Amino acid sequence: MAETSFGITGKGYVIIASDTTSARSIIKMKTDEDKIKTLSPHLLMSYSGEPGDTVQFAEYVERNIRLYQIRNLYALRPSAAASWIRRALATSLRTRKAYAVNLLVGGYDTASHDPHLYWIDYFGTMTEVPFAAHGYGAYFALSLLDRYHDPEATLEEGLATLKRCINEVAQRLVIDPGKYKVKVVDKDGIREVEV
Amino acid sequence: MARRYDSRTTIFSPEGKLYQIEYAMEAISHAGTVLGLLAKDGVVLAAEKKVTGKLLDLSATKEGGYGGSGEKIFLLSSNVIGGLAGLTADANSVVNYARTAAQQHLLAYNEEIPVELLAQRLCDMKQGYTQFGGLRPFGVSLLYAGYDPHYQFQLYRSDPSGNYSGWKATCIGANNGTAQSLLKQEYKDDIEVKDAIGLALRTMSKTMDSTTLGSEKLEFAVLTLDPVTKQPKAKIYRPAEIDALLEKEGLAKKDEDTEMKAA
Numbered sequence: 001m002a003e004t005s006f007g008i009t010g011k012g013y014v015i016i017a018s019d020t021t022s023a024r025s026i027i028k029m030k031t032d033e034d035k036i037k038t039l040s041p042h043l044l045m046s047y048s049g050e051p052g053d054t055v056q057f058a059e060y061v062e063r064n065i066r067l068y069q070i071r072n073l074y075a076l077r078p079s080a081a082a083s084w085i086r087r088a089l090a091t092s093l094r095t096r097k098a099y100a101v102n103l104l105v106g107g108y109d110t111a112s113h114d115p116h117l118y119w120i121d122y123f124g125t126m127t128e129v130p131f132a133a134h135g136y137g138a139y140f141a142l143s144l145l146d147r148y149h150d151p152e153a154t155l156e157e158g159l160a161t162l163k164r165c166i167n168e169v170a171q172r173l174v175i176d177p178g179k180y181k182v183k184v185v186d187k188d189g190i191r192e193v194e195v
Numbered sequence: 196m197a198r199r200y201d202s203r204t205t206i207f208s209p210e211g212k213l214y215q216i217e218y219a220m221e222a223i224s225h226a227g228t229v230l231g232l233l234a235k236d237g238v239v240l241a242a243e244k245k246v247t248g249k250l251l252d253l254s255a256t257k258e259g260g261y262g263g264s265g266e267k268i269f270l271l272s273s274n275v276i277g278g279l280a281g282l283t284a285d286a287n288s289v290v291n292y293a294r295t296a297a298q299q300h301l302l303a304y305n306e307e308i309p310v311e312l313l314a315q316r317l318c319d320m321k322q323g324y325t326q327f328g329g330l331r332p333f334g335v336s337l338l339y340a341g342y343d344p345h346y347q348f349q350l351y352r353s354d355p356s357g358n359y360s361g362w363k364a365t366c367i368g369a370n371n372g373t374a375q376s377l378l379k380q381e382y383k384d385d386i387e388v389k390d391a392i393g394l395a396l397r398t399m400s401k402t403m404d405s406t407t408l409g410s411e412k413l414e415f416a417v418l419t420l421d422p423v424t425k426q427p428k429a430k431i432y433r434p435a436e437i438d439a440l441l442e443k444e445g446l447a448k449k450d451e452d453t454e455m456k457a458a
Contacts (some may be wrong), residue, residue, distance in 0.1 A: 045395050072309075072312060072315075074345055076304065077306065077344070079306060080304035080305065080306045081304075083303070083304050083305035083306070084304055085302055087303065111344035112344055131343065
């Protein structure tokens with residue numbers, strides 16, 4: 001839960017940000033862990049939760065989305081991919097050893113030319129949202145996002161809003177999540193940005 | 196000589212032919228014509244009904260269902276209409292498979308199945324019947340008239356071997372050669388649905404054996420986008436609507452009794 005991730009949509013883009021801490025018990029093991037996977041040329045997924053489950057599930061998703069793309073010449077649209085991922089989690093929930101993974105799926109739909117963001121938790125709940133957050137950071141950031149989010153914002157404005165969230169969490173949360181990795185997806189594809 | 200090779204489904208002849216596949220295609224070339232036209236703002240399907248007659252009970256086709264008479268044109272998914280030529284019993288099985296495949300995609304991805312993917316699903320199945328022993332291929336060719344956000348309106352055709360291809364205008368079943376050469380002359384790239392309907396009906400009236408067109412010999416369907424919701428809207432015409440359409444296009448059969456009275 002110390003892990004924090006954000007998703008913000010704007011005019012023609014989605015920003016996905018995730019902290020880079022890998023911790024075990026009360027010890028920081030690593031501070032440069034990338035917890036955002038590129039699932040297809042226009043699709044990002046951040047993952048957090050039970051260590052081990054996260055990477056295992058994210059790689060399972062990554063391979064299956066890739067397989068679909070190889071078989072069918074074009075990639076799944078963000079809504080279709082998110083629905084498939086949600087179902088995979090929901091199916092896993094009914095097994096003896098369910099994946100405990102929280103996800104943000106953000107993508108740019110190249111068929112309808114608009115950005116989409118999906119918030120998914122480890123119970124298999126899914127909602128399409130204009131902005132989202134997972135982890136303790138959500139308690140501080142959601143009110144900020146409620147106030148400052150603008151669906152028509154430029155990328156610079158979106159990144160400024162993200163910066164507000166990151167700063168607030170760093171200031172108020174008992175444990176500072178540390179550095180963040182930030183990725184943007186728009187009509188040109190995916191790129192990493194510095195904040 | 197051919198008997199040595201054609202009694203089992205999946206054996207190549209020395210000439211490199213799969214006889215059962217060719218026989219299946221031959222069977223389809225005697226079936227009722229099905230014609231498809233891709234327009235800028237929609238897709239049109241027209242089909243010739245073979246099972247007709249005064250004593251045939253058509254009460255079920257007048258109301259209820261999706262329209263049509265259930266012989267040639269079927270709704271496969273809310274974004275795809277299928278036109279089938281060939282053995283009716285095989286066609287029913289294929290329609291059932293297509294509907295299941297479409298709903299499985301909807302369940303897994305919460306989106307309507309892309310048209311080409313549905314064609315692929317069916318062709319994978321059809322191809323299987325050309326390769327395994329003790330089975331015969333499906334005696335059915337299909338036209339898929341559909342819409343998806345990837346490639347908008349599309350028209351595909353598949354045959355018993357499991358081949359499929361995309362078309363602007365095409366035809367399967369009896370006289371498909373005549374119909375296709377007519378379509379080749381008349382088709383324009385930027386044709387609109389309202390003109391495509393007329394072209395489809397005129398082509399059907401020229402290729403069908405009977406001199407007059409009527410709802411008892413014709414099935415008709417159009418796939419367009421709903422102007423309000425922007426979602427695909429499939430319309431399979433009911434018999435009364437087909438007669439009204441023929442009337443509008445000036446192809447309706449003349450009422451002989453009235454002519455007699457006039458004379």
